[in-house]
Each structure stands twice: as C-alpha cells, then as structure tokens.
Amino acid sequence: xxxxxxxxxxxxxxxxxxxxxxxxxxxxxxxxxxxxxxxxxxxxxxxxxxxxxxxxxxxxxxxxxxxxxxxxxxxxxxxxxxxxxxxxxxxxxxxxxxxxxxxxxxxxxxxxxxxxxxxxxxxxxxxxxxxxxxxxxxxxxxxxxxxxxxxxxxxxxxxxxxxxxxxxxxxxxxxxxxxxxxxxxxxxxxxxxxxxxxxxxxxxxxxxxxxxxxxxxxxxxxxxxxxxxxxxxxxxxxxxxxxxxxxxxxxxxxxxxxxx
Amino acid sequence: xxxxxxxxxxxxxxxxxxxxxxxxxxxxxxxxxxxxxxxxxxxxxxxxxxxxxxxxxxxxxxxxxxxxxxxxxxxxxxxxxxxxxxxxxxxxxxxxxxxxxxxxxxxxxxxxxxxxxxxxxxxxxxxxxxxxxxxxxxxxxxxxxxxxxxxxxxxxxxxxxxxxxxxxxxxxxxxxxxxxxxxxxxxxxxxxxxxxxxxxxxxxxxxxxxxxxxxxxxxxxxxxxxxxxxxxxxxxxxxxxxxxxxxxxx
Numbered sequence: 014x015x016x017x018x019x020x021x022x023x024x025x026x027x028x029x030x031x032x033x034x035x036x037x038x039x040x041x042x043x044x045x046x047x048x049x050x051x052x053x054x055x056x057x058x059x060x061x062x063x064x065x066x067x068x069x070x071x072x073x074x075x076x077x078x079x080x081x082x083x084x085x086x087x088x089x090x091x092x093x094x095x096x097x098x099x100x101x102x103x104x105x106x107x108x109x110x111x112x113x114x115x116x117x118x119x120x121x122x123x124x125x126x127x128x129x130x131x132x133x134x135x136x137x138x139x140x141x142x143x144x145x146x147x148x149x150x151x152x153x154x155x156x157x158x159x160x161x162x163x164x165x166x167x168x169x170x171x172x173x174x175x176x177x178x179x180x181x182x183x184x185x186x187x188x189x190x191x192x193x194x195x196x197x198x199x200x201x202x203x204x205x206x207x208x209x210x211x212x213x214x215x216x217x218x219x220x221x222x223x224x225x226x227x228x229x230x231x232x233x234x235x236x237x238x239x240x241x242x243x244x245x246x247x248x249x250x251x252x253x254x255x256x257x258x259x260x261x262x263x264x265x266x267x268x269x270x271x272x273x
Numbered sequence: 274x275x276x277x278x279x280x281x282x283x284x285x286x287x288x289x290x291x292x293x294x295x296x297x298x299x300x301x302x303x304x305x306x307x308x309x310x311x312x313x314x315x316x317x318x319x320x321x322x323x324x325x326x327x328x329x330x331x332x333x334x335x336x337x338x339x340x341x342x343x344x345x346x347x348x349x350x351x352x353x354x355x356x357x358x359x360x361x362x363x364x365x366x367x368x369x370x371x372x373x374x375x376x377x378x379x380x381x382x383x384x385x386x387x388x389x390x391x392x393x394x395x396x397x398x399x400x401x402x403x404x405x406x407x408x409x410x411x412x413x414x415x416x417x418x419x420x421x422x423x424x425x426x427x428x429x430x431x432x433x434x435x436x437x438x439x440x441x442x443x444x445x446x447x448x449x450x451x452x453x454x455x456x457x458x459x460x461x462x463x464x465x466x467x468x469x470x471x472x473x474x475x476x477x478x479x480x481x482x483x484x485x486x487x488x489x490x491x492x493x494x495x496x497x498x499x500x501x502x503x504x505x506x507x508x509x510x511x512x513x514x515x516x517x518x519x520x521x522x523x
Contacts (some may be wrong), residue, residue, distance in 0.1 A: 049387065134372075142370040145330050146384035146438075147356040 024178050037229045041159055044152050051157050058161035062123050066169055073118050074173035077107065084189060095189055099196050100203030102181045107204060111174040112212050113260055116219040119166060120252040124227040127158055130249030131231025132241035140232070152230030155232060159224035166220025174212075211267040215260065222255045281344070282307050283442055283474050284329070289338035290498075291324055300326050300498035302351040304476075306442070311468060311475045313485045313506075315520055316495035322478045323367070325495070326444050329476070331355050332365055342442070361386045363435030363443040363473075367450055369427040371434070378415045381405055381434050386437055387433070405433040409463060425456035432463060436471070438464070444469070445477045449484050461487050483523055486510075493521065 082102055089095045131154060135142050143150035178200055185191040230248040234240045284306040291299040298321035306312050316322045327333040329340060332348055340347045346359060371380050380478045381402040408428040420425055429446065429495075435443060448464065449457035461484050468475055479485060485492060486506050492510065494502040494517060500516050502509055510521045 060302075137368055137373075138366045138370040139372050141327070141332050141374070142364070142366055142434075144332060145359055145362070145364040146388065146434075147359040147388055148383065149352075149356070202377070 014202060031140070033233070034226070034229050037232075038225055039158060041140055041225065044134070044149070044156050045160065048050055049152075049265045051153050051172045053155045055160055058157045059073055059165055062158075062161050063165040063168060064124055066119060066165075067172070069118060069167045070173045070236075071113065072177050074176035075109065075180040076174075077110065077114055077183055078177030078182075080136065081106070081110070082181040082184040083188075086184070096199075097265065098185060098189070099181075099191075099199035103178060104205050104208060106177045106181075107174050108208050108212055109252050109264075111177055112170050112219065113218050113256065115173040116166065116216065116223070116256050119162075119219075120249055120256065123162060123253040124223045124252045125245045127162075127224065127227030127229040128234075129245040131155075131158075131228060132206055132244035133235035135232065135234045136236060136238070138235040138240055147206065151232075153227040158228050159221065162224030162227075163217055167216040167221065170216040170219075171213070180224060207267075207271040211263060217264040218263070219256055222259060225250050226252045226255060274383045275496050280307055281439075284330065284342055285339075285341045287339045287341075288323075289328060289340065290326060290336045290387060291321070291333065292336055297489055298498055299328075299338075301338070302498060303497065303500055304348065304504070306474050306476055307367075307471050308441075308474055309454070311477060311490045313463075313477045313479060314495055315415035315480055315485060315487035315492060317480070320495050321498050322495055325368055326446055326476065326478050329444065330359060330362060330379075333432060344482060347514040350435050356387075360384070360438045361441050363438070365428070365431055365435050365443070365445045368376065369424075369431040371427055371431055373419050373500055375409075375419075376415070377417055377430050378402055379404070380419070381437050384434065384438050401437055404428070405437045408436060408467065409433045410461070425452055425459065428452065428456075428460055429463065432460075439471065443475045445475065445479070447481075448477065449479065450483045457481065457484070464488055478490075480520070 019213040084100065085098065085101065086095065089098055089101070131140070140150045140154070143153065171263070178197075182191075182193050185196050186193060229246045230244040230251070234244040282305040284304070286302060286304040287372075289299050289304075290297075302321070302325055304312070304314075305433060314322055314325070324333060328335045329342070329347075331350075335348065342358060343361060347352070347355060347358065350358065372383065373384070382398055382478060385398050388423075402415065403412060405417060409432050411426060411429055411433065414426065414430065419430070422430065445464065448460055452460065464475065464477075465488060467473065470490065477484070477486075477488060483489040489506050491508055492504060492506055493500050496502075496516060501516065504512075509517055512518065
C-alpha cells in the first residue's frame, strides 16, 4: 500500500511539474514580445552559451565523425560498399546523430549551468533583490537565456555537424585514399534540402527545451545548496528526456511532410 | 506616541495573515511606520519577521489583511504600479544579495536601468553610482567583484544599492547578522547617518539588542505571529513581562 501511495504521489507531482512548466512557458511567450527588451543581456548570454561551448562541441563533433566512420568502414567493406560511406555518414550525422548528440552535450553544459546559476541566485535572494529594485527578473534572466539557447543551438549543431564530417573525411582520406574534394562532393550530392531543414527546425526546439527547462528548474529552486544541486541535476534529466520526445515527434512529422 | 495619532503613516499593515500549509506564521500582524521614524521589529528566529517584510514588498502574497504604502494598496496593485512603487523602497537583504556575476558598479547601475527618471536632478549613472558608494565609504571598490569584498563591505555595497534610487522608506532585514561586533557597529552608524541625511523612514528587522537600542525610535515584538508588545526601547527593556524580558536578557 505504501509503495502504491508513493507511486501515486510521484506521478501526481510529475504531472503537477509538467503543468507548472507549461505555465512557465506561457509566461515566457507573454514576456518575450513585450518591451522593454534586454538586448545587451541577450548578446552576453549568446556569447556565453555559443562561444564557450565551441570547443566542447567541436571536439565532440570531430570524434563523433571519426569514430562513426571507423566503426562503419569494416561492415561497408564486407559488402564492397565503401563508396557509400560519405552519403551514409553525412545523412546519419546531419539528420539524426549530430543534432541529438550535440543537444545532449549542450544539455549537460548549458542546461545544468543555467539551472545551477539561477538556482544559486534564487537561494542567495539575488532574484528577490532584482524584483525589489523594480526590474522584472523573469525578463532579464529567463527570457534572455531561453532566446539565447534557441538561437545558439542550431548554430552549434550546424558547426558540430560540419566538424563531424571533417573527422569522417580525414578517416576516409587516411584509410581509403579518398581525397577531401571527392569526399565532400559525395557529401553534398547526398544531402538534400529535406535533410537540412527538419534537422535545423528540430535543433531550434532542442535549444528552446534546454533553455526553458534549465531556467524553470533554477528559477523555482528549493532553498539551500541541496536545492541548487537538485535543480542542476534534474534540469539535465528532464532536458535529456524532452530531447528524445522532441526528436521522436520531429522524425514523425518529417516523415509525413518529406517522406523520409 | 499620542502625537502621531493624527499623522498619516507612510506604511500601514492591518491584520496580516500568512500560512504555509499548517504552519500559521502571521496571525493578524499590525504595523504603522511614520515619516522619518526608525521602527524596529524584534522576534525569535522563525517568528515570521522575514515573511512579514517580504509581504511588504510584494515578494510573498499574504493570505489576508491589507498593506498600504504611501496610501497605495500593494496587494491589489498591478505589476507595473508595484514596480514603480518599489523604487520608493530600499531593501537590504540579510545576506546582502549582491549580484555575484556583476561588478560593484554594475550592481549599483542595475536599479537605475529602468528607473533613472525617478531621481530628481538625475545627473548621470556614473555620478549616482559614485555618490551612493561615497555615502557608504566604498568609492574605491567600484570595479571590484562582490567576491573580492569582505562581509561588512558587501553589506555596505548592498546599502548603497538600496539607496541609489533615493527611496523614502528603507527596510533592513537583519542588517548586522553574521558580522563581527565592530563591523556591526559601523553598519548601525551608517544606518543612522543615512536616515539623517535623506530623512528616510526605516523598518529594521533584527534580533540584535544593541542595534535596536541605538537605532530605534519605536519597537514591536513579534511573537507567535502577532504584535506581542510595542513601545520605545526603554519601555520594553523595563517591562516586567517574561517573554519581553527574554529578548533583552540574551
């Protein structure tokens, strides 16, 4: 009976949190279009999230392309299909693996960072201090961060995809004597508009989810240092889960419109 | 006290009630703050002092009761009006609450971003920031980060930030908590200087008897969510009531 109660209570609090998050998103959409706009803070956040994630995304993308090509090569060689390597790798990375892996990396790097930063600001009463000084902390802290992640994530993903393809090209050049020019010709022959557009649109939603959940968890952080840790940790858990749900929906919708 | 009966208070709180679940923190608290007055609220830890002061600035919504600041009811007020009214109130947080990702200059500029027009004869942001820092004797810290300041200096910078919009009412939440006795005395002295210079009305939440003795014109003891006793420091410190005495003996 106790276990049943615990499950019931956890389920209730999960759905209550989903409801709260929906209201939080609603408030974001109300505030994002109403002046005053915090452009300076938005640019600062874009710099923080974009520029400071460059190295992590670059290294991840490069290793992703390298490893993916190395692992796929023996299987393709068995069927004498190594000439399909460029198109297979480019389609897989651009359509699916690149956006999902880079978004997950950013969930850890950016989402947890936002959760911890806003959480500690909540705990140390800095958010209250902003409110008391007659400034809207939601607009200054939440709106700017959510917009920044929404703008920056597609750019990071495009860059990560490009670096992953470079990593793959290096492996093909060293192992298969395929020139860079030939490799990238094959890549651009394989890629269609219908591959790039859904992936980019999907990454916009990924960015929005990372910003929104990170901000929600931090902004509503419970008191104490434990609360900050929990805000940061649960932000990553919720974002990761949400990314896969968004990915599933995106693939489903893409299938309807582009017949993949 | 009788002379104040006909004067309109700048801040008035009537029958304020606030509960968190089954925990009834405020059970009908009343308060009047008059112009130029230093009113001290004393109470044990967890007695609801901080909840009460957060209700006053709209950070916590009370369950019932009325809060009037400068003749405006803040409970029914819209967000824009509340933000404007908040510029008339300075608030010093218990832990200073300086924005730790910003320099001292940026901390002080922050309230000015949207409300420069509230300051009469506003000269420039730079001038206002320097003036506020000079008031607390910390002009040299303008480009430092809060983490580079001592606890006492952080409290003084927080006071400068609270003062930058030239508020008419200042609320201090435990202004001397966590400070050594010498720094605490400096902060109390600074509070008196500010009060004299700007003729502000101050509401001071504290359980520091020394602070209350030096600064208060009037005191209210908050016990079990209600006004347990009220009077001057001398009146209360000479009270025969055991609960009142408990505050002054410690």
